[in-house]
Every structure is written in structure tokens, then in C-alpha cells.
Amino acid sequence: MGNDRRYELWLPRAVSRRQLIFGAGAAVVAGGLAACGGGDDEASPTTGGAAPDTTGGSTATTGSSATTGSSPASTPAGTPGGTLRVGLVGSTNDIIDGQYIVAKADQARCVTGWDPVLNYDTDFNISYEHSLAEEVETKAADNYVIRFKEGLEFHNGKPVTGDDIIYSFRRRIDPELNLAPGLAELLGPDGMTAIDDRTIEFQLLKPAVTFVNSLAEYTTTIVPVDYARFDGDVSTQVGTGPFMLQSFTPGTESVHVKNPNYWGSGLPLLDEVQIIDFADAQAMVNALASGEIDAAMDIPFAQVSTVESDSNLRILESQAGNWLVITMAIDQAPFDDVRVRQAMRLIANRQEMVERVLAGHGRIANDMYGVLDPCYPQDIPQREQDIEQAMALLAEAGQENLTIELFAPDDTAGLPELIAVFADQAQAAGVTVDAQVLDGGTYWGDEYTKRTFATSFWSTRPYLIQVAAGSLENAIYPETHWPPPDSDFTEKYEQAIAETDDDARCEVIAEMQQEEYDDGGNLIPFFYNLVDGYAANVQGLEARPNLLNLDHYGRGWKSIWLES
Amino acid sequence: MGIAKFVVRRLLLGVLTLFIVSIVVFALTQALGDPVRAILGREAQPESVLAKREELGLTRPVLTQYWNWLTGLVTGDPGTSFTNGVPVLDVLGDRIWNSLFLMAISAAVSIPISIAVGTFAAARRDKAFDSASSAGSLVLASMPEFVTGLLLIVLLATNVWQIFPAVVRIRPSEPPWVQPSALVLPVLTLTLGVIPYVSRVMRASMIEVLESDYIEMARLKGLPERTVVWRHALPNAIGPALQVIAINIAYLAGGVIVVENIFNYPGIGLALRDAVTDVNVPVVQFIAMLIAAIYVIVNLLADVGTILVTPRLRTGLR
Numbered sequence: 001m002g003n004d005r006r007y008e009l010w011l012p013r014a015v016s017r018r019q020l021i022f023g024a025g026a027a028v029v030a031g032g033l034a035a036c037g038g039g040d041d042e043a044s045p046t047t048g049g050a051a052p053d054t055t056g057g058s059t060a061t062t063g064s065s066a067t068t069g070s071s072p073a074s075t076p077a078g079t080p081g082g083t084l085r086v087g088l089v090g091s092t093n094d095i096i097d098g099q100y101i102v103a104k105a106d107q108a109r110c111v112t113g114w115d116p117v118l119n120y121d122t123d124f125n126i127s128y129e130h131s132l133a134e135e136v137e138t139k140a141a142d143n144y145v146i147r148f149k150e151g152l153e154f155h156n157g158k159p160v161t162g163d164d165i166i167y168s169f170r171r172r173i174d175p176e177l178n179l180a181p182g183l184a185e186l187l188g189p190d191g192m193t194a195i196d197d198r199t200i201e202f203q204l205l206k207p208a209v210t211f212v213n214s215l216a217e218y219t220t221t222i223v224p225v226d227y228a229r230f231d232g233d234v235s236t237q238v239g240t241g242p243f244m245l246q247s248f249t250p251g252t253e254s255v256h257v258k259n260p261n262y263w264g265s266g267l268p269l270l271d272e273v274q275i276i277d278f279a280d281a282q283a284m285v286n287a288l289a290s291g292e293i294d295a296a297m298d299i300p301f302a303q304v305s306t307v308e309s310d311s312n313l314r315i316l317e318s319q320a321g322n323w324l325v326i327t328m329a330i331d332q333a334p335f336d337d338v339r340v341r342q343a344m345r346l347i348a349n350r351q352e353m354v355e356r357v358l359a360g361h362g363r364i365a366n367d368m369y370g371v372l373d374p375c376y377p378q379d380i381p382q383r384e385q386d387i388e389q390a391m392a393l394l395a396e397a398g399q400e401n402l403t404i405e406l407f408a409p410d411d412t413a414g415l416p417e418l419i420a421v422f423a424d425q426a427q428a429a430g431v432t433v434d435a436q437v438l439d440g441g442t443y444w445g446d447e448y449t450k451r452t453f454a455t456s457f458w459s460t461r462p463y464l465i466q467v468a469a470g471s472l473e474n475a476i477y478p479e480t481h482w483p484p485p486d487s488d489f490t491e492k493y494e495q496a497i498a499e500t501d502d503d504a505r506c507e508v509i510a511e512m513q514q515e516e517y518d519d520g521g522n523l524i525p526f527f528y529n530l531v532d533g534y535a536a537n538v539q540g541l542e543a544r545p546n547l548l549n550l551d552h553y554g555r556g557w558k559s560i561w562l563e564s
Numbered sequence: 565m566g567i568a569k570f571v572v573r574r575l576l577l578g579v580l581t582l583f584i585v586s587i588v589v590f591a592l593t594q595a596l597g598d599p600v601r602a603i604l605g606r607e608a609q610p611e612s613v614l615a616k617r618e619e620l621g622l623t624r625p626v627l628t629q630y631w632n633w634l635t636g637l638v639t640g641d642p643g644t645s646f647t648n649g650v651p652v653l654d655v656l657g658d659r660i661w662n663s664l665f666l667m668a669i670s671a672a673v674s675i676p677i678s679i680a681v682g683t684f685a686a687a688r689r690d691k692a693f694d695s696a697s698s699a700g701s702l703v704l705a706s707m708p709e710f711v712t713g714l715l716l717i718v719l720l721a722t723n724v725w726q727i728f729p730a731v732v733r734i735r736p737s738e739p740p741w742v743q744p745s746a747l748v749l750p751v752l753t754l755t756l757g758v759i760p761y762v763s764r765v766m767r768a769s770m771i772e773v774l775e776s777d778y779i780e781m782a783r784l785k786g787l788p789e790r791t792v793v794w795r796h797a798l799p800n801a802i803g804p805a806l807q808v809i810a811i812n813i814a815y816l817a818g819g820v821i822v823v824e825n826i827f828n829y830p831g832i833g834l835a836l837r838d839a840v841t842d843v844n845v846p847v848v849q850f851i852a853m854l855i856a857a858i859y860v861i862v863n864l865l866a867d868v869g870t871i872l873v874t875p876r877l878r879t880g881l882r
Contacts, residue, residue, distance in 0.1 A: 091838040091842075092645075092647075092648075092655055092835060092838055093647045093648055093838070093842065095648075247736065249736040250648075251830070251834070251835070251838065252734075252736055252830055253733075253735070253736065276733065278731070278828050279825060279828060279834045279837050279838065280825050280826075280828065280837075282826075283730070283731055283825070283826060283827065283828040284828070286717050286721065286722055286730035286731060287729075287730055287731040287828065289721075289722040289723075289730065290717075290721045290722050290726055290728075290729055290730035290731070291726070292729050292730060292731050292733060439597065440601075440602070441597045441598045441601035441602055441843070442601075444601065444604075445598075445601055446610075
């Protein structure tokens, strides 16, 4: 469809704008989450002040090598059988493609039918659990060898071969299809050599350790040779995932039945999964309350307490790294003066923003993104509201009693509210913010990335991938026009992306983060979480940090079961 | 002039009406927003915007676009969806029939009830039933469907009693009547929206008829009141009410849009909501024209019906 390179990022094509619905969750920092993975039905993560100690995090070469639930000895817990009915907000534009999504509704269907090559664990280190790959060896920053698990089969029983794997990657980078333009920049169609039927060597066009991250996208999957997007014939939708497509009517429902050839032994437990589209989140919540569906993706904030008060229902809150941002163009007056940028960041009362914009369902941010990246620096102090200092900085810069327009689109939940709250807070510093809400078409039109003072949204991504998306001169969306001309930020980026040593790379990233924290044009108030609802008899969903809703859609619902 | 000639003349007028509506619909959908921007969103780079515009045929002159659309509409080809290139008729498919079914059931339930309530209230004017139904009508008439619908859900589907499903789930390739219990709440919502208006008009019309000389005569002849009301008065009272009934049935075509959204009923209302958000102009245009056509047809039927039940008009045609 589009040429959006966001597809290629950590979360492929996050969400089409209007479908951005806040999930909810309590304010937690990643490290605090180990405490709430205890399988408690009520998602009630504790507010962890503790910072996660993940700076020494690893990529694939050193990452956790836990094997999946396929380990032959272990029998999966839970009662097999039954049908799970999942509700989500979707439309007649929904698609099924094992390697691509257009709207958020497509995520669930992709994950249900196709396993990814790699995954992240709850600390967002690369993981082999739930993954098709058994090992990824980094020979150099531009040379990787992936060995796939033994005995992988497609839905139709055909074994996965090297041809299928190479076809899958060629399809991902096919310029005609444009599924993963970011990966296409790293990998050419002839960059793959099959060493044997489950081992492939990759020679990249340039050094980029983010290649491993692109393997962990849920749309980097393996499809059989000649696979193509759903076009009316369900028998074409062959993958390696826990469920096989039985029927699909866009905007209405899709039905998926158990894959008898699944590589995870004894999995999946359910016989059938139905993914049901709702046009309206309210109708979806009603359906959950009246028992028409068993789980619902993205409960609107206003409905969370209703769901919580129902003894038959549960809320699932998952921490994520999605963020909203107020952007300042660092090369345009008055933000060409770093003191004015700092003043804006000091005006923000982030906790109040979390309360008023997210109804408390999020955690404050510190003007830096990539919070789930193992290299996220934990030692940079939290920026707090300081009106006095803000006013002093504005006076120094000759900008006291500043009047300025701040823009937001009407199609992204939270942004209009965010600029209204910021305008309120700015009054205390004598700054008059004229909060302007534009219709989405106009907002994201020609003026987008050209405005002096504006807003945007981003999903969870590793730091370096996010930098390429928004913080380089040739970034896809250079919202703040970062970096400044005299900065060596770009060189540091090139250095980091070619650095295979995790600690060394994290050091460079820490410097980059510090520079953006000190001088950058992003005012990042918070990260918001994912919130879903489910019926009490649905077992196996866990509240833990996640990139995708409903506990990563139960990793294709494979360990989900229904209590009778 | 016979009834056939009258129908033909009204049909031609209807076609003219639809032609004018088509101009209005086309003009208004131009104001929906820029479909290309809506499709591409943040990824709208100048080249891709241009390419998309070309692909959707938006670079042609507006009059050409209108003419192509109109001729397509007449020949049964209302174009393809902007968002996925699927023909509009395939996008809507069964949804059109689902919506028509919901309308038809709601009309079939609400009209007889309204007539009965109005007639009963008129026959016992100023008695308890009359006052109660008047008050009830006013309350219902003041509530928009989305309020009635949500109240019914709270009362009968979720919070108070869980009797009926809160949403209608029609499986693909299944007809909408497979799960009748799911239809209760949407039909009830629409019915409660129609009853106040039709029953009030029916009551007024009935009162007028009951005061006429021939009814007096019938009563003097000693006919039981029941026969007087239902056999002699009702046929004459329905004539004036028919127009209002027609308007309300036509109104159901709009009402289903709201109700479908409340109950996630897979009809044209849900499709319209998607289409408006996406600025999917061909789908919006087709649904607008479809609803306009329903208005025209229902009003035509009402006019013919009025003539058939009104002897004076019937003979006037000759």
C-alpha cells in the first residue's frame, strides 16, 4: 500500500493513526515488571521506581537461548479444546498477509498464522523462544548465519526448506511489494546463501546490527515459495503458525483452526480461534460484558473501570514503549535557541499529563525514546517541572511572554488532549500556547515535519531504529530537524550500528541519548501501555512488558486455554 | 388518468429526484476531505500522493468524474473502493440485504403496533391508556436511538439482566435471522424510535374520523364500538397516516446506521462509518444514493397506497 518505512521498524507499521487507541497500564519502569509476571489475573503492576539493570543487554549472539515450549519433555499445562472468540476494532479494509499488516486488526491475524524468525523476551533481549530460528550467529556487522529449528513444517505438512526461507526474505524486500523497505536497504535479493536446508548465511549491503532486530519483527516470518497475500482463497494462506486460516471476511471475522503439524509439541491447546471485527470499541466492550466474545483488544480508558467492576471479566495491562511527543524544530525560531527548548521541557508536568491524557494509564518519560532498548541509559535524572527555571531561561533568551502556536491532528487519540494540557501548564510560565487541532488529512499533509511546534506519535522500537526513523538528517520523519549541524550525532549513529559488541554499542548509544536529552527537540511526556479485557475463564494471558496487545496475541494463542 | 399513469409519472419524478440528489451527493462527498491524504496519512510523500491521485482517477476534471460515476451508477457499476480496490458492490455485498432485513423487520413490528396504540388511544380518548401512551411517546420521542439502544443494552444485555446478546453477530454466508434473539434489541431500538410519531398521528387521524357523521350514524345503528372503530373508522384513518408511516419507514434507513453501530450489526451503517473515516468516496456515495432511493421508493408506495385507500382520490384519477 503505502511506502511507510515504519513497517520496517520494531513494530511493523504500528497502527494506522485513527486506530491508535490507548491501552492502559500502571506506571512502571521495565525492571519493576518481573514482579508482576506472577500470573495474577488482575493486571496490577506495582509502580516500580527501580530502574532495570539492562544496560549490558545482549543481541542475538549472546541473547537468551531458551527453547520454546516445544521441548519434548514438557507437557503444556491447560485443558485442550474449545473456541476462543477475540474481539477487536477492525474494518472492511483489513487484510491477511503473513508478512505485512495495514491496520492494527491485521496484527492478530498475522501472529495467529505465522511464527517470526526471532522474538524478544520480557527484558527486550533477543529470544529464541517462540522463534523459528534456533541460533543467529553474528560473524560481522554485515554477515550473519541463521540456523532454523529442526523439523519445521508448514500448515499443509510440507517441510520448511532453504528455498522457502530465501523466498520469504526476498518477498520481504521485494521493491514491488514494499513490505519492509528498511530491510531492503540492508539486504539485497542475492545476499542469501543456503548452507543447508535450515541454515542460511546473510551478507548485508552494509554493516547494521539492527538486522537482528528486523528478524524479531512479527512480520519477519517464513512463508512457502510463491506465497501471496489473501485474495479470497484461504488455502493460499500457508504458514508455520499455531492456527490455519479457515475463513476470512474483512470487517466481519476470521476463523482459524488448530494446526495439526505445529512444531510446538502438544500446542496449540485450542481447537479454534475466531477473530471478530467491531466498528466501535463500545460495542466490543458490550460484547465482552454480555459474553459474546472471550477477549477484547484495546479497552478504551473510559471503559476500564466498567470492565474491572465485572467479576466475570479481567483487565490485562501490558507495559509497552509507545509514546506521544511534542516536537520542536531545532532550526526554527524560537526553538533555534536551546534555552527555549529546555524551557518548554521544564514547563511540562509529566505526571499531570499522564493523569489527564492517559487517565493514569501510562508512565512518565524523560524526553528520551527507546525506553525498552537494553541500551536505554538509566542514570540520566528525571526531568521535573520547574517553572522558575523555565522563566529564567526564557528571559535569558529574550522570550519572556512568548506566544506560540502548537499543532495536533484530530485523528490520533491523546494528541489534542496533550496540547490542551500543555497550554494550561505553560500559562504558569507566562507562555501563551495557542493549541490548534487540525483535521488529520491536513495535519499529516505537506506541512507535517515542517511545523515549528507540533506533535506526533511513535510505537515501541529499539533506539537505533528509532533514530533512523526520526532523528537523522535523512530520517523518514525528521520532525525536530535533529541533529544540529555542528553535532557528531550522525557519526555516532554510524559507529553504533556497525558495532557488534553490546557494551561498546551501548556506550555510544548512551552518549547519543545524553545529547538528545540535553539539546534535542523532543518533549516526550510519557509512554502509554496496552490494555485489553478478557473473560475470567480464559487462561494463559500474562501481564508483562509487551510489544503487542493481549500478551502478544498469546504468541498465536498457542498456550491459551479455556477453563470450563 | 389511471393509476398506472400516475405511477409512471411519479416514477419519472423519482428518477429526477435521484438525479438531483446525485449532484448534491457528489458535491458533498468532494467536501469529505482528501481521500489520498486519508489513505496515505503520515506516509504521504509528494510522489506517492500524486501516484495515488492518478490511480484513483482524481486527476480528471470534476465533471468527467461525475459523469463517469453517474453512468456507472445507472449501469450497475458504482465503482471500486478507494482503500482496497474492491468493487463497491462486493465491499457491501450481503450488508445491503442485512440492512434491508433489519429495516423490514423493524417496520413490520413497529407499524402495526403504532396503529394499534394510536387507534386504542383515540378510542379511549383522555382515559388512562391515552394519557400513558401520550407521556410514553413524548419520552421516547425525545430520546435519540443511541440513548435508547445503550439503555436497552444496560438493561437487557449486560448490567441488569443478561437476556439478549449486546451485539449481533451474523456469520458470513449466514442469513441475518439465524440467531433471532440477537435481533431483539436492534429491532426494539428502532421500533421505539418509530412508535411515538406514527402512533401520535394515528391517534389524531382516528379522533377526526371518530367525530365524523358516518361514525355517528354507525353508532346510532347500534353497531358495537369495536366494529365501529376497527371496521369502519380504521380504513379511513389510515389514509392520512400513511404519509407519516412512509416517512418513518424511510427514516429507518437512516436509523439503521446508528443502530448498526451500537449493536455492531454488519450492514451498510457500519460500512458507511468506515467509509466516512477513510474518505472512501465511492462507498459513501453509493450508500447515500441507496438511502435516497429507499426514500423515493417508500414515498412512492405511500402515495399509491394513499390513493388506493382514499376513494375520493381514487376516483379523482379518472
